[in-house]
Amino acid sequence: MKNLIAGIVGVWLVALCGPVTAEAADNGSLRAQLQHFSGLNYRQKKAAVEGLATIESESTLPLLQALLGGEIYFSKTDNSQFYQRRESGAEVQFSPLLGDQLSPGPTAAIKPSSLRKLRVNNAVRKALRQAIAAVQLRVGSEAERLAALETMLGKLDDEAYLRLQQLQPQQSSAAVQDQFQLVLAVHQLGAADSAQRLAALGPLAGRLEPQVRAAIQQAIEAFADDRAFVAEASAALAKTEQRIGFYRFVETLFFGLSLGSVFLLAAIGLAITFGVMGVINMAHGEMIMLGAYTTYVVQLLMPAHLQYSLLVAVPAAFLVSGLFGVLIERGVIQFLHGRPLETLLATFGISLILQQLVRSVFSPLNRQVASPSWMSGAVELNPVLSLTLNRLYILAFSLLVFMLLVYLFKRTNLGLNVRAVSQNRAMAKAMGVKTGWVDALTFGLGSGVAGVAGVALSQLTNVGPNLGQSYIIDSFMVVVFGGVGNLIGTLVGAFSLGVANKFLEPLTGAVMANILVLVFIILFIQKRPQGLFPQRGRAAE
Amino acid sequence: MYGKKTLSAGLAALALAYTTVSVAEDTIKVGVLHSLSGTMAISETTLKDTVLMMIEAQNAKGGLLGKKLEAVVVDPASNWPLFAEKTRELLTKEEVDVIFGCWTSVSRKSVLPVIEELNGLMFYPVQYEGEESSKNVFYTGAAPNQQAIPAVDYLMQEAEIKRWVLAGTDYVYPRTTNKILEAYLKSKGVKAEDIMISYTPFGHSDWQGIVSSIKKFGSAGKATAVVSTVNGDANVPFYKELGNQGISAEDIPVVAFSVGEEELSGFDTKPLLGHLAAWNYFQSAESEANSEFISQWKAYIKDDKRVTNDPMEATYIGFNAWAKAVTKAGSTEVDAVRSSLYGIKVPNLTGGYAEVLPNHHISKPVLIGEIQADGQFEIVSQTPEVAGDAWTDHLAESAKIISNWQDPAINCGNYNKETKKCSGQKY
DSSP states (O other): OHHHHHHHHHHHHHHHHHHHHHHHTOTTSHHHHHHHHHTSOHHHHHHHHHHHHTSOOTTHHHHHHHHHTTOEEEESSOTTOEEEEEEETTEEEEEEEETTTTEEOSOBOOOGGGEEEOOOOHHHHHHHHHHHHHHHHHHOOHHHHHHHHHHHTTOOOHHHHHHHHHHGGGOOOHHHHHHHHHHHHHHHTTOSOHHHHHHHHHHHTTOOOHHHHHHHHHHHHHTTTOHHHHHHHHHHHHHHHHHHHHHHHHHHHHHHHHHHHHHHHHHHHHIIIIIITOOOOTTHHHHHHHHHHHHHHHHHHOGGGHHHHHHHHHHHHHHHHHHHHHHHHHHTGGGGTTOHHHHHHHHHHHHHHHHHHHHHHHOSSOBOOOOOGGGSSEEEEETTEEEEHHHHHHHHHHHHHHHHHHHHHHHSHHHHHHHHHHHOHHHHHHTTOOHHHHHHHHHHHHHHHHHHHHHHHTTTSOBSTTTTHHHHHHHHHHHHHHOTTOHHHHHHHHHHHHHHHHHHHHHHOHHHHHHHHHHHHHHHHHHOTTOSSOOOGGGGO | OHHHHHHHHHHHHHHHHHHHHHTGGGEEEEEEEOOSSSTTHHHHHHHHHHHHHHHHHHHHTTOBTTBEEEEEEEOOTTOHHHHHHHHHIIIIISOOSEEEEOOSHHHHHHHHHHHHHTTOOEEEOSOOOOOOOOTTEEEOSOOGGGTHHHHHHHHHHHSOOOEEEEEEESSHHHHHHHHHHHHHHHHTTOOGGGEEEEEEOTTOOOOHHHHHHHHHHTTSSSOEEEEEEOOGGGHHHHHHHHHHTTOOTTTSOEEESSOOHHHHTTSOOGGGTTOEEEESOOTTOOOHHHHHHHHHHHHHHTOTTOOOOHHHHHHHHHHHHHHHHHHHHTSOOHHHHHHHHTTOEEEOTTSSEEEBOTTSBBEEOOEEEEEOTTSOEEEEEEOOOEEOOSSOSSSHHHHTEEEESSOTTTOEEEEETTTTEEOOOOO
């Protein structure tokens, strides 16, 4: 029996190793090249990537891509045995790469500890990307060829340039032809012949790609004596700069609006509790924090459906924070009606209690809230302007929340009651409005909206016990600036502070920009204590 | 059930109190001064556990000088003035023989007057900005020449970086480090217009403008890198924004001095692949001592997912150096231990040795690691041991100052080589 097993193992070993040893001698094989490659240091690897890429085999491209992804391993005991790591779900498997062309085989049961990763660093990855682009340009689909050309833009050497020139006539698609022309033109900027350089400038004027700009800049420096070229190139560059200037402005505006949307979300709940009800609620930030923690808990409860977790978290956070709001109002604030100083102190105490509660329940460490994939990344409008998706969604979301609230206040019975109570409590009571009930609901609504803001903020910042504190000052600032008791004022206040902050930031730095905005608000409040949109008529009292 | 637990805990406490009293004469007291609450608790709690683990291991080996070690843990609660009070409490009331503690520079600066007045002994385990050498403190973390300068050198040579963004949180460590780096870069021929410096407040979360300006700065056709001294949890939104705006490590690598395994744990690091960090230790370092340390740590903390990091290694080195010096001196008396510490060599976790130097710093190798998809670092460069330099050579006013507590002719932490005098600057 023992012999039999040994025999089987032996045969299996021979089967596995046999062809390997035979082919190891063959230097042209992918396996031999990879074995050589795995023994090099990073600098040598970078140079050796090209050698690996020139081997014509259908496994070359997958191998380069696997190397780029860090998926190739070799056995610690035998460096000619290569494996590729594959992930299926949470499970990690290794499949041996068979034959001299390293075609992947079925997964094998092998201990990860017996394998060593074939390491690459940034420089090697860069070289791999170029090599992959070169291969894909020959064999890839149209989309792949376009992507390959984009990778190669501004990074051609003379050899690659010649190869590309040969490939160009074979392209049928106009888009690919255009891109070819661009890549080639950028290289021609470095040509010794003045006429050729001038000709190359034509298709490059006004292009936004940073590589193009950099290449023109370098050409201007390199051929400073060629007056005609320098004039022409500077004109082309100026044209580009003008377009870029415009897009930069749009970008800063977007950043400002996006910061404004965060301000709006954080402040709009306060605009209800403080603005409409007149309660100075220092625990407002903690309502935001509770919303963020609700997001975290929702994600814990539905780990398999991360994509939808935020959709569930929004109503859940509204309920949790809203409930806490109603409890606080019924439990504490209703007894302190008309005594702002006591309310301030009491709510400040509540904020400390809530922070400690979260610390005790969840630990003082920050919690990790995942971003669903549909919220990561950016929409690239052109090479200099891309809008990050999470910010776009939050901007749209904040406007949606705002419009819902305006509708609620202007068009519903509850809104009417709330306005009545805030304008003249005694009269409203006399008309049969249950003021206590309305107070609790309004406070709950304001807190619930703060909870919803917490869901959005969990996507932008750290979820920890101190989350609320970092937004409470901004929130008060926005509400006071916009005018207490006015939702439109909060909207305008939030966006103007956000935009002002972002336009100041490049000039003064982030720290100074914050300070300047604060100073501006102090001065503004001195001049106009009622804020941007003061209450008029009887409500103003 | 609950009552039973409380009872037994109470009994244990009683027993502990009893033994403390009965064997008080026979223990060596070790003070642990790390925040267990407040903003720094995240990082410092780990170090408290590390010291306790080292003490337990040392006691299992029979303690020191025939006595058991006893930990005295206090909580300065991330409150800088409280660090000074707790130090006084440790030295006068508890009469500890040595303190392991502090994380931020501001907490260390707060401890200095007390520890010098009472002639205590402290080991400080975190990388810092240098420009200091106290008689009573040993700095086992990296000085700028053991972290910042080599990291910049690596980028210059390997990635041929020509343009630099120095981004940091707005406080003393990043400001001093960036001042040193700026002077160093300029001495290497980098022009002023190729250096961009940007500071952000603690806990900054709106990184879109800054990341976009980094992108703009890096699109001028010269290879650009970011040297980040951004500290604390502001790193999370910073790296998220880098990922969202599509800044890959191949275009603009970010090398961080305050981001280690602990900070990356529980973070999706796939978009950060290839960004760098410079430390004197990574968990992925291959050495026997390291794998032993990692399994010891995981067993002690009873969590297989916990990671090790650089300040833990610094604590490990500091503790072992102190233990060895105590054995050599045959006493725990501060001055005796201090003079026997000079020249002591203990193994580090990366396969080499750390030597305690007369300027109260130690020699350490500098490692550069690239972030991997699993939250670990892949070591792409490792230097031989570098001697820690208390006063940087790259600022004119510091270059002429040296520190030497062993040489009786100097015997101070701020000896001016030109005037041949100690400046008398205390901290």
